[in-house]
Amino acid sequence: MTKLRLEITKGEEIRYISHLDYARTIERALRRTKMPLAYSEGFNPHMKLSFASALSVGVTSMAEYMEVELTDQVSTEQLRMALAQQLPPSIVINRVKEVVGKQAALMAVVNIAAYRIVVPWQTVEAPEAAKIALEKFNNSPAVLYIKENPKGRREIDIKNYIAEAVISNPTPEGINLTMLIKITPTGSVKPSEVLKVLTEDFALPVNSKSALIIRLGLYVETDGVRVSPLEMR
Amino acid sequence: MIKLDPSWLDNVTKPSRYTGNEWNMIKKDPATVSVSVALAFPDVYEVGMSNLGLKILYNILNRINDVVAERVYAPWVDMEAVMRQNDVPLYTLENMRPLTEFDVVGFTLQHEMSYTNIINMLDLAKIPLLASARDEHHALVIAGGPCAFNAEPLADFVDFFVLGDGEETIGEIANAVRTWKKSGKIGGKNAILEQVAAIEGVYVPSFYEVSYRDDDGCVAAVKVIHPAAKAVVTKRIVRDLDTAEYPTKPVVPYMDVVHDRVVLELFRGCTRGCRFCQAGILYRPVRERRPETLLKLARQIVDSTGYDEISLTSLSSADYSCLHHLVTDLIQEFKNQGISVSLPSLRIDSFSIKLAEEVQQVRKSGLTFAPEAGTQRLRDVINKGVTEKNLEDAVGAAFQAGWSSVKLYFMIGLPTETDEDIRGIADLAYKVLNLYKNIKGRRGAKVTVSVSSFVPKPHTAFQWYGQNSSAELERKQQLLKSLLKDKNISFNWHDVEISYLEGVFARGDRRLGQVLLEAWRQGARFDSWSEHFKYDVWMNAFKKMNVDPEFYNLRNRDINELMPWDHLSSGVDKKFLQREYQAALAESFTEDCRRGKCSNCGVCSGLGVKIIDWEGKA
Ligand code: SF4
Numbered sequence: 001m002t003k004l005r006l007e008i009t010k011g012e013e014i015r016y017i018s019h020l021d022y023a024r025t026i027e028r029a030l031r032r033t034k035m036p037l038a039y040s041e042g043f044n045p046h047m048k049l050s051f052a053s054a055l056s057v058g059v060t061s062m063a064e065y066m067e068v069e070l071t072d073q074v075s076t077e078q079l080r081m082a083l084a085q086q087l088p089p090s091i092v093i094n095r096v097k098e099v100v101g102k103q104a105a106l107m108a109v110v111n112i113a114a115y116r117i118v119v120p121w122q123t124v125e126a127p128e129a130a131k132i133a134l135e136k137f138n139n140s141p142a143v144l145y146i147k148e149n150p151k152g153r154r155e156i157d158i159k160n161y162i163a164e165a166v167i168s169n170p171t172p173e174g175i176n177l178t179m180l181i182k183i184t185p186t187g188s189v190k191p192s193e194v195l196k197v198l199t200e201d202f203a204l205p206v207n208s209k210s211a212l213i214i215r216l217g218l219y220v221e222t223d224g225v226r227v228s229p230l231e232m233r
Numbered sequence: 234m235i236k237l238d239p240s241w242l243d244n245v246t247k248p249s250r251y252t253g254n255e256w257n258m259i260k261k262d263p264a265t266v267s268v269s270v271a272l273a274f275p276d277v278y279e280v281g282m283s284n285l286g287l288k289i290l291y292n293i294l295n296r297i298n299d300v301v302a303e304r305v306y307a308p309w310v311d312m313e314a315v316m317r318q319n320d321v322p323l324y325t326l327e328n329m330r331p332l333t334e335f336d337v338v339g340f341t342l343q344h345e346m347s348y349t350n351i352i353n354m355l356d357l358a359k360i361p362l363l364a365s366a367r368d369e370h371h372a373l374v375i376a377g378g379p380c381a382f383n384a385e386p387l388a389d390f391v392d393f394f395v396l397g398d399g400e401e402t403i404g405e406i407a408n409a410v411r412t413w414k415k416s417g418k419i420g421g422k423n424a425i426l427e428q429v430a431a432i433e434g435v436y437v438p439s440f441y442e443v444s445y446r447d448d449d450g451c452v453a454a455v456k457v458i459h460p461a462a463k464a465v466v467t468k469r470i471v472r473d474l475d476t477a478e479y480p481t482k483p484v485v486p487y488m489d490v491v492h493d494r495v496v497l498e499l500f501r502g503c504t505r506g507c508r509f510c511q512a513g514i515l516y517r518p519v520r521e522r523r524p525e526t527l528l529k530l531a532r533q534i535v536d537s538t539g540y541d542e543i544s545l546t547s548l549s550s551a552d553y554s555c556l557h558h559l560v561t562d563l564i565q566e567f568k569n570q571g572i573s574v575s576l577p578s579l580r581i582d583s584f585s586i587k588l589a590e591e592v593q594q595v596r597k598s599g600l601t602f603a604p605e606a607g608t609q610r611l612r613d614v615i616n617k618g619v620t621e622k623n624l625e626d627a628v629g630a631a632f633q634a635g636w637s638s639v640k641l642y643f644m645i646g647l648p649t650e651t652d653e654d655i656r657g658i659a660d661l662a663y664k665v666l667n668l669y670k671n672i673k674g675r676r677g678a679k680v681t682v683s684v685s686s687f688v689p690k691p692h693t694a695f696q697w698y699g700q701n702s703s704a705e706l707e708r709k710q711q712l713l714k715s716l717l718k719d720k721n722i723s724f725n726w727h728d729v730e731i732s733y734l735e736g737v738f739a740r741g742d743r744r745l746g747q748v749l750l751e752a753w754r755q756g757a758r759f760d761s762w763s764e765h766f767k768y769d770v771w772m773n774a775f776k777k778m779n780v781d782p783e784f785y786n787l788r789n790r791d792i793n794e795l796m797p798w799d800h801l802s803s804g805v806d807k808k809f810l811q812r813e814y815q816a817a818l819a820e821s822f823t824e825d826c827r828r829g830k831c832s833n834c835g836v837c838s839g840l841g842v843k844i845i846d847w848e849g850k851a
Contacts, residue, residue: 028485046571209240
């Protein structure tokens with residue numbers, strides 16, 4: 001019995017697949033490896049596989065985390081080699097680590113996500129206006145936003161979910177925004193929503209429709225110390 | 234190559250329909266091939282990805298070194314709007330190549346309600362819609378699949394059709410195109426059409442001229458107007474399916490599609506002889522694969538895809554001669570890998586139930602049976618060799634085995650049908666409910682009655698029969714609804730207006746081409762999706778083009794009438810169909826030739842094939 005934790009990527013070619021599709025893709029790749037995978041008992045057995053926080057459609061990621069259980073002893077290197085051959089080029093394994101002892105579920109412990117948004121200027125290069133917009137956003141004590149989903153409308157304060165000031169780097173083409181978003185038991189905010197508010201309420205002069213969003217990483221923060229799920233103990 | 238802009242895809246539903254890059258996708262450098270073919274499915278990705286025919290052709294074409302096949306599906310209406318707004322031409326998923334860069338664009342014709350999507354896809358691809366407006370600089374637009382057997386309504390748009398099994402034909406077409414291109418396309422488009430017209434199973438509609446009678450508007454003659462054309466085009470057939478190529482590395486989609494699993498084709502053809510069934514005629518005779526071949530294929534596909542389910546497919550898979558043995562072997566081999574086996578439609582007998590039990594299908598999902606008609610008399614008319622006793626036995630066995638919900642499929646509007654037959658449907662539903670009570674001693678069964686409207690199809694024994702009017706079909710639906718009052722019976726029925734239109738195009742002729750074009754111009758597309766079906770648009774188009782739809786669907790045809798598709802042959806003699814029509818009226822049974830006696834339909838002798846069934850031989 002082995003439990004392995006993997007850090008993997010979701011690349012450009014598959015940025016439009018949903019989290020469910022992504023999970024299914026990994027599951028099929030694992031099955032193709034013919035490794036001794038563990039399945040749940042019962043009528044409809046499921047592969048014992050779990051993921052950290054789900055990724056939105058359209059977002060690529062440099063670090064996703066998942067755990068897989070195997071019925072036999074399998075080394076991190078064995079799994080990495082076998083799985084790498086079965087993954088589409090847009091999914092790459094960064095690191096693999098064995099989970100020893102009892103650890104909390106990935107899903108439950110990850111509480112910070114870092115994102116980069118690469119977005120072109122609305123019309124012309126306007127670094128001054130962007131700087132002002134960002135300062136205003138970062139200095140606002142609260143930023144209200146109406147979250148809409150099929151279940152209804154709900155007003156949230158975006159700033160409750162922003163862990164640190166949003167950093168902006170202007171380029172001739174547009175700006176790169178870096179943000180740290182909190183994932184809490186009661187919810188979170190999407191980077192696309194932060195961008196929407198920045199353009200609509202803070203007059204950030206960018207074309208949000210052509211934004212590319214990249215998840216840079218997922219972290220577990222405890223008592224001010226931030227580590228990736230692979231460093232967690 | 235088209236570079237996809239995030240702003241196009243961020244705002245459409247299911248964007249991964251348009252981005253490709255799936256596992257097992259075959260991507261070749263277009264510069265290294267001599268012939269490129271776009272395989273087009275005139276419906277959305279998740280429907281098209283389940284089509285076995287296209288998977289087979291994709292595999293065969295791509296195995297030829299200097300040939301490439303790429304896939305393209307109909308963009309959903311939101312994506313179409315984005316594409317038109319940003320002037321993005323329709324492109325294939327492998328190389329994001331515009332269709333105009335291909336030598337051949339091949340459509341599969343699975344049902345008549347997809348025709349406007351074909352026109353729409355050509356338009357999105359910026360390919361001239363009319364075959365007559367395209368020359369050697371344009372892609373050749375070709376089509377195959379069951380509807381090619383009455384290709385006439387599409388004759389204006391398609392350069393040539395391919396009848397029957399495509400496994401062999403497709404390579405021959407690629408060869409002809411390669412030679413023609415290497416010659417510098419000498420002789421222009423006409424030259425390639427002449428070349429392919431010589432291939433068995435290829436129909437070039439522009440080589441034929443159709444005339445109509447002044448008095449009643451029926452077809453007067455179909456005249457061959459080109460020396461390269463055959464008077465009758467007969468379908469191609471794979472004689473030995475066991476050695477035919479089968480796609481062992483199918484493309485594995487990211488998104489959830491219809492039939493997202495290993496699909497094993499057990500056999501082709503079905504000779505049960507249901508008189509309404511077109512597939513039963515078009516794919517004759519039955520040709521089985523060997524069980525050991527199927528097991529090997531299953532292994533290869535599981536290995537290459539990572540699917541966790543194997544599904545057996547055929548026109549009536551339960552008739553496979555070695556079914557039990559195959560299913561047991563599959564379960565045995567794959568159960569430790571978390572892979573399940575799923576059975577398709579069940580035959581109405583207790584053997585099928587036993588098998589369903591063995592594969593342990595999820596019980597909640599319920600079992601489906603298709604008695605098709607409500608009374609023995611009408612089942613005899615349609616040659617559905619199933620008795621009430623068969624149904625009772627099968628459903629009884631299912632209830633005993635623990636199932637409690639049953640779905641029953643019927644058709645209304647069948648030839649000779651009376652209200653008695655409609656009441657028979659309700660009676661059967663109640664009998665099934667009561668059967669559960671008798672067996673289990675309590676109520677608790679759920680019965681779903683699903684009723685579709687019968688559409689007479691060309692090349693069947695009922696091709697002469699006038700379809701029921703929409704009013705009549707609605708009346709029958711209402712009658713049935715009033716009889717199914719029990720809360721444990723749910724009732725589903727089909728939109729009669731879609732069936733009405735399907736009836737027009739199924740037995741249509743070339744004069745419908747202009748109606749198709751006009752309806753498309755007025756916005757018709759995705760006609761098989763009821764949320765997009767625009768009946769008014771269609772009726773306007775018929776009116777504007779001065780075409781009476783009821784000439785095509787509601788009219789009873791004379792048994793000697795020249796049909797618009799009589800020059801397209803499935804290998805089955807028209808005389809056989811006429812005999813079957815008489816037999817239907819006489820309510821007499823015609824045996825399944827697979828294991829019973831031959832009824833001389835003409836296929837085996839005419840095409841030099843024979844039934845391949847491993848019963849007793851394996
Ligand atoms: S020719 Fe005879 S055996 Fe062959 S398919 Fe027809 S009925 Fe069956």
